[in-house]
Amino acid sequence: DTEVTQTPKHLVMGMTNKKSLKCEQHMGHRAMYWYKQKAKKPPELMFVYSYEKLSINESVPSRFSPECPNSSLLNLHLHALQPEDSALYLCASSHLTPDEQFFGPGTRLTVL
């Protein structure tokens, strides 16, 4: 299995909702990442997990809460989002070294 999967593909939520994005990989990678990508912009790093521990938080607002339950799974819990948080949310994984990152298909999030 050489792919990263993400669910759901699309998500529409209100500003008071709580939702979660899920990412899974079975490549034995021990590093997992969340990125946010706005239209016509490059991906922006949000979080990095290494050996299931949060190693990098790029000063992301607390309405985004990551979780890494095990080495294959990565979640992003969403609460009280704003319309400007609407974007494509990408999960990626890699070995620790070398660190080529492989992206999942993304979740297209719309906040109303």
Add this chain to the structure above:
Amino acid sequence: QKEVEQNSGPLSVPEGAIASLNCTYSDRGSQSFFWYRQYSGKSPELIMFIYSNGDKEDGRFTAQLNKASQYVSLLIRDSQPSDSATYLCAVSKAGTASKLTFGTGTRLQVTL
């Protein structure tokens, strides 16, 4: 000065020609260099990575790295219409589960 710079394009090349995509980076501590292809509405796909000065070839793709000049390039030989996409250059510093910094991408159009 942006950390990773690319010409946004569009770069238009005829089918069968060589497409040359360029990228410069500012941090001399950068160790790992990646090229991703991203089709509209899809997630980035890793097509090449390079760690050492010189050329690296994979099929129709050649990545070139010159650390002294802080310059990375991607050559696509025998360009096909299916190569039409945005190409993202990305660099990381530590080479191990670290932050991937992207350029803004170059849009390539291969014309019939």
